[in-house]
Amino acid sequence: MPFEPLASDFYSYASLLTEPERDALAALRDWLEREVRPIVNGYWERAEFPMQVVRPLAELGVLSYAWDETAPFENSPVFRGFVALELARVDASVGTFVGVQNGLAMGSIATAGSAEQRREWLPRMASGEVIGAFGLTEPLSGSDSARGLRTTARREGDTWILNGRKRWIGNATFSDVTIVWAKDEADGQVKGFIVPTSTRGYAATKIEGKISLRMVQNADITLTDVAVPESLRLQHADSFRATAAVLRQTRAEVAWSAVGTAIGAYEAAVRYATQREQFGKPIASHQLVQDLLVKCLGNITASLGMVARVSEMQGRGELRDEHSALAKAYATTAMRETVAWAREACGGNGIVLDYEVARFFADAEALYSYEGTREMNTLIVGRAITGRAAFV
Template identity: 75%
Template sequence: MTFEPLASDFYGYETLLTDEEKGALAALRSYLESEVKPVVNGHWEKATHPDGIMKGLAGTGAFSFAWDETRPFENSAVFRGFVALELARVDASIATLVGVQNGLAMGSISVTGSPEQRAEWLPRMASGEIVGAFGLTEPTSGSDSAQGLRTTATREGDEWVLNGSKRWIGNATFSDITVIWAKDAEDGQVKGFIVPTSTPGYSATKIENKQSLRIVQNADITLEGVRVPESLRLQNANSFRDTAKVLRLTRAEVAWAAVGNSVGAYEAALRYARERVQFGKPIASHQLVQDLLVKSIGNITASLGMVVRVSQMLDDGTQKDEHSALAKAYTTARMRETVAWCREALGGNGIVLDYDVARHFADAEALYSYEGTREMNTLIVGRSITGFAAFV
């Protein structure tokens, strides 16, 4: 399949990809443009999940780009970043669905699971047979998850008993398994568990009335005496430091998704500006509209340079928490500016779904906050550059 570079990749970062990666990205783009883009506005408005989307995405290889049953990172981190960009360029909710499945759920098993657990679960998740969710955030614990988890895990023989609650868990209304992070009642350390959602005592309730990422089926999860065998405890998850290893890998891809969301808004605004005629000529020929578009492509280009570099650092083993944190904080802040400028370029039409910008504008707010708020990521970077922790 022919790969066409994005016009919004102004400095041509896609040229860093291999021919094989370009082909895979072209196939994904084709599927998104033909099967996903025509339906997302309708599903966004109704806050529904497209039937068959997980299987369809699995057919493009979207859930096996990052992991296989024995080894993480089959492809380059830069390629995986462009996958996240491509998904969010069409719809940030779809990018989130994949991020939860591929990055958080599969990532947890790949990074902290045993070889047997990776072999059992990852191929089935890569094929779309099994859908996963990631249960870390709680009703009273978000940014302070490292210390504030209230969900408990109590060992009883060869079983663990989980009690507690989780909130904002993506995919959780239809997932087959959820990776639950809980504090060991004995040693106080955070541990991870693969919990089949059919387990007695497990329940998930959809969060209603969201005004961002409306296609994502976020849920409140309740765990009441949920029993899981020792074989479903992630064998290499022994403290929150191990949880953080997963988040470090996925945080940078959220930064890529923020760039993709900006690209989607920019492309829609550019298309509109070329077609919309006022005062006898397309508004794209007006200086003030061009100013909005140039500021937008400037933000996109700067952000793309940052995420490409942070992904290269992941590939060469030099990326640290502060690097992904800076990328997430910076790109989501620039995204907020960009989608606002794109909405402005459309005037009144910028607030209706028909022109796509309104969806990207609203979805930006969720990307800005999840996987670490700007403030928390700022504190991670601040600790690195000053040597002082200022979290409390």
């Protein structure tokens, strides 16, 4: 089907895309509208993940685009950003699944794995045969992961023994492998490991009671004398710099997801405002409602311009930590404001799932916090501005 620019892409950033990219985006949008949007409210309410979406996502190429070994056609970081936007525009949990699988898990192997590891794992993960998770955050270590990891790795011959705990690990209740980041007892450096979840001593327990991204299956992980062969150590991950290189790319993607989440809420509010009548006419014709919608669109447009530029810089190899950090901090803050205005435009109906805006409103809270809080990303940018670190 032909690609139609979103009305919320007010300055036509989709014009940066090539024809094959627009065609692929149109196919993804069509599938999301037909197969995903009708089911997500039920899965969100039950806090379950719709596993039936994994294979179609793989068949559409969504898990393949970023890597030379698997990409079905040449594509740009701007296009991959629009893919994240389209996913989150319909449901942020499905977008988060893809972000974990494609960005964090596959990204770790692509960034820090050997050529042999890339060839072995990336095609299997792109096809959906192998589902991945990313184990960095711990119960007592989040923002201070660069220094504060407590999970340890001890080498014994050609085997590594991992011990520790991880928390908030997306996909981890059903993943086949988890990328575990642990501190080497010998040199104190952070190293990465591809850990099959069937390994003895590995256990994952679902985190219950979430109010945001309820479909995402986050887990607490315990590692008790988990034995991993040297062949499953990421061969180019010898310090936290490798972890940071992965996060640099995925923070930009989360910023795109934030724009998509804001658009999802905004579009829901526009639909509601054009249908809901008060005082004898649709509320869309009232000045205060139009003011809310225009403020939403302003945030979306400003954020979209920022993330598009960041992705262009990524494509030219110019992206630095502070660029991704500013985009993530700004876009998620603007998203949080936007979903609140969109919910306000829907009045009392904005707090029920029927009109969709409530789901985006709740899910925005998780995007605001994960992949680096606003405060930590602010400090990354502040260091770049001043030349002085203010992290402690």
